[in-house]
Amino acid sequence: MSINHNLLVEVAVSGMFYGTPLVFASVGEVITERSGVLNLGVEGMMLMGAAAGSWASIHISGSNPWVLFCATIIGAAAAALVALLHAFLVVTLRVNQIVAGLALTIFAGGAGLSSFLANSWNLAAKPAPHQFQELSVFGWKNAPIIGPLLFHHNVMVYFSWIVVGATSWYLFRTRAGLHLRSVGESPHTADAMGLNVARIRYVNTMVGGALAGVGGVYFSLLIVPTWVDGMTQGRGWIALALVIFGFWRPGLAMIGAYLFGAFASLGLTLQARNVHISPDLLDALPYLMTIVVLIIVSNSGARKRLGAPAALGQPFIRDER
Amino acid sequence: MKRTAHIGAVTIAAALGLAACGSSTTKPAAGGSTTTQKPSGSSDNGSATCGKPSGSGAxxxxxxxxxxxxxxxxxxxxxxxxxxxxxxxxxxxxxxxxxxxxxxxxxxxxxxxxxxxxxxxxxxxxxxxxxxxxxxxxxxxxxxxxxxxxxxxxxxxxxxxxAAEDTDYLTGMAAGAASKNGKLGFVAPFPIPEVIREINSFALGAQTTHPGATVQVAWTKSWFDPTKERQAAEGLVAAGVDALGQGQDSPATGEVAKAKKLPWAGYDTDQSANFPDNWLTATVYxxxxxxxxxxxxxxxxxxxxxxxxxxxxxDFVGLAPFGKLVDQKTKDAIASKLAGFKDGSFYHLTGPLKDQSGAEKVAAGKALELKDILSMDWFVEGVKGSPKG
Structure with a gap:
């Protein structure tokens, strides 16, 4: 047994593997919420992405990387369409965002549209013919410790790192990011500055949805990888919690996602080694962490300091002053 | 405006990307088969006062x-x-x-x-x-x-x-024979009698083809969470098992078997076509x-x-088709036990049976009664893990 086969490395690697779909979904939701739109439909969007990605992997022909690339884009596009519906409801029609998001989860979720489409596409119980594989970057996969941690992941893990970096840069270092945040903080001021609030919210809600869709593709082409009804099993809700856990910052959301993945694996890894620590307790830990963070954030002063967009969840109505 | 141009460009690029992906028209054939034997059901109390057709029509x-x-x-x-x-x-x-x-x-x-x-x-x-x-x-x-x-x-x-436990005994035989080190893993849903007796039967079957075989259990506490099932299976493989069984019906455990090139016994669905290199067999209803x-x-x-x-x-429960990992000798052994189940000459939950601590639970020659089977809450010798979950 090499140095790479110990509990710590295994759980850390596993945390990254299972945390990655949550990274995509929560970073997507960070973008959406930063523009002032709360989209509770992450679970439904992930399932749409998973179903569409699975369909694409069966029906598109070509080399493995090409098909996977297309499947990812199609999964993202399908989820972005669901997000578009949300944007239409909450930005244009100004429907209550919580109600619209919940409706979206039910509509697109495990018993809804994703299931219906997968049924008509006949996806069930067929392993995806094209699946993501682990890479060995620079051939360093067996390097002690850093090999499995950094150089032996599937391409989606590396892609998620790029997404996190790019999103941080976009939000905090670009003019467009500044506009996006100002729309989320104070849409009236942004409007007075000449920004198109509705358009910025539409675009960023769809970008957020697209990333949730990529998270869904991770389930149907990587983790399972077969379409199974309702396969995300509530992980869209975890992604929502991670946004708060990460104080609306992509990097922190990623750390939260990895922690969640690691805790989820730790319980089962210990069980498999016949170590008796209540798995239920370990399973509850990430939620406990989220509750603690929620308590901290619920203090309104802290809320402002830590990054919650001030206009989150509020519709923008121009005449209302 | 500049921004509009940007959005337009992105939209067009995305549309082109989607169009370029195109689609082929391959459609895999549906799997599965049905046998046509009739069950000889056993019914006792009650009479037919219900279900009488009302009126005409279907x-x-x-x-x-x-x-x-x-x-x-x-x-x-x-x-x-x-x-x-x-x-x-x-x-x-x-x-x-x-x-x-x-x-x-x-x-x-x-x-x-x-x-x-x-x-x-x-x-x-x-x-x-x-x-x-x-x-x-x-x-x-x-x-x-x-x-x-x-x-x-x-x-x-x-x-x-x-009685899935009967056929789980047979899948255990296949898994035991396919295991090299005698360490099997079982990804299990809930710690309830139905699952416990299946795990016990799997272990007893494995021990006939691989004396001294052990079965390590990992509970996902869910009937359906493919992600957790995969995590559990990976944990089991990391802990050294070299053959896998399961009590849920998703193929997630099979994916781990495929990635690690290990034999796998499924449950409730025939996955022989999807996992040709890893498939053993499965209990099917x-x-x-x-x-x-x-x-x-x-x-x-x-x-x-x-x-x-x-x-x-x-034929209410049966076995899915064998995969290529099951050798002829094991197939023959399974066939003879299956014949024993059918003609009543063999029943696996018969003493001597020991629990995990090695203490005798069922004396030699005594068969477990149905009510004890239906309420089983203990693991047989060789099963590792807690029957309480």
Whole structure:
């Protein structure tokens, strides 16, 4: 047994593997919420992405990387369409965002549209013919410790790192990011500055949805990888919690996602080694962490300091002053 | 404006990307097969006061499912059974179903509406429907109720299930023979008697083909969470097991077997075509003939309540086709035990049986009674993990 086969490395690697779909979904939701739109439909969007990605992997022909690339884009596009519906409801029609998001989860979720489409596409119980594989970057996969941690992941893990970096840069270092945040903080001021609030919210809600869709593709082409009804099993809700856990910052959301993945694996890894620590307790830990963070954030002063967009969840109505 | 141009460009690029991806028209063939043996059901209490056809027209029968018909597992198998009965009984019967019905009190409303629609017989296919079925059976004595995997019965409320532990013993034999180091892993759903007796049987089977084999259990505490199942299977492999079994019906454990090039015994679905290099076999249920005979009995007025527990003898439970990892010697050994199950000359839950601590639980020559099997809450020697989850 090499140095790479110990509990710590295994759980850390596993945390990254299972945390990655949550990274995509929560970073997507960070973008959406930063523009002032709360989209509770992450679970439904992930399932749409998973179903569409699975369909694409069966029906598109070509080399493995090409098909996977297309499947990812199609999964993202399908989820972005669901997000578009949300944007239409909450930005244009100004429907209550919580109600619209919940409706979206039910509509697109495990018993809804994703299931219906997968049924008509006949996806069930067929392993995806094209699946993501682990890479060995620079051939360093067996390097002690850093090999499995950094150089032996599937391409989606590396892609998620790029997404996190790019999103941080976009939000905090670009003019467009500044506009996006100002729309989320104070849409009236942004409007007075000449920004198109509705358009910025539409675009960023769809970008957020697209990333949730990529998270869904991770389930149907990587983790399972077969379409199974309702396969995300509530992980869209975890992604929502991670946004708060990460104080609306992509990097922190990623750390939260990895922690969640690691805790989820730790319980089962210990069980498999016949170590008796209540798995239920370990399973509850990430939620406990989220509750603690929620308590901290619920203090309104802290809320402002830590990054919650001030206009989150509020519709923008121009005449209302 | 500049921004508009940007958005336009991005949209066009995305559209081009999507269009370029195109689509081919390959359509994999549907798998699965159905056998046509008839179960010789055992019924005792109750008489046919329910389910009499009312008026003319097709006889209406409804199924209540916990999942969707395309879940590729439990509900798919039941729906194949429904279609089997529908095909064989023809136009005089009209079967319908309600999918993804929530377990618990909500189920009662679904059943109520099915009865209002004129259904004379209700099949509910999950344990969690039991209380709703019991209540509705009391309210509607004119309708026949049947529920899979439960234990409550009344004059118009019957139970049915299959002895998966018998065939799990046989899948255990295949897994034991395929294991090199004698360490097997089992990805398990809930610590309840149904699952515990399956794990015990799997272990006992493995020990016949691989003396001293152990079975390490990892509980996911869910019937359905493919991600967790994969995590559990990976944990088991990391802990040194070299063959896998499972109690859920998703292929997630099989994916780990595939990635790690290990033999795998599934449950409830035939995945032999999808995992040719790893597949051993699996317990599969054959609900169709039961549904057909029960509906026919209700129409004829000969339906009786009771608890049906179908075994290999009735072909109610059977084995999925063997994969190439199962050698001829093991196939022969399995065939002879299967014949023993069928003619009653062999039963695996027979003493001497020891528990995990090595203490004798069942004396030599004594067979476990059905009630002890149905309430089993202890692991046999060689199973590692806690039967409490």
């Amino acid at each position: 006889y209406k029968v409804a199924f209540v499912y916990v999942g969707t018909v395309n879940d590729g597992g439990w509900t798919t198998a039941h729906d194949k059974g429904r279609q089997f009965a529908q095909t064989n009984l023809g136009d005089k019967v009209k079967t319908t179903y309600k999918a993804t019905v929530k377990e618990g009190p909500e189920a009662a409303a679904a059943i109520e509406s099915l009865i209002a629609d004129g259904n004379r017989m209700i099949f509910a296919t999950s344990f969690g429907f039991q209380d709703s079925m019991e209540t509705e059976a009391k309210k509607h004595p004119e309708v026949c109720f049947e529920q899979a995997t439960g234990f409550k019965t009344s004059a118009n409320f019957a139970e049915y299930f299959g 054959n609900w169709g003939p039961y549904y057909q005979s029960r509906i026919a009995a209700a129409m004829a007025g000969t339906w009786k309540s009771g608890s049906y527990y179908g075994g290999p003898k009735d």
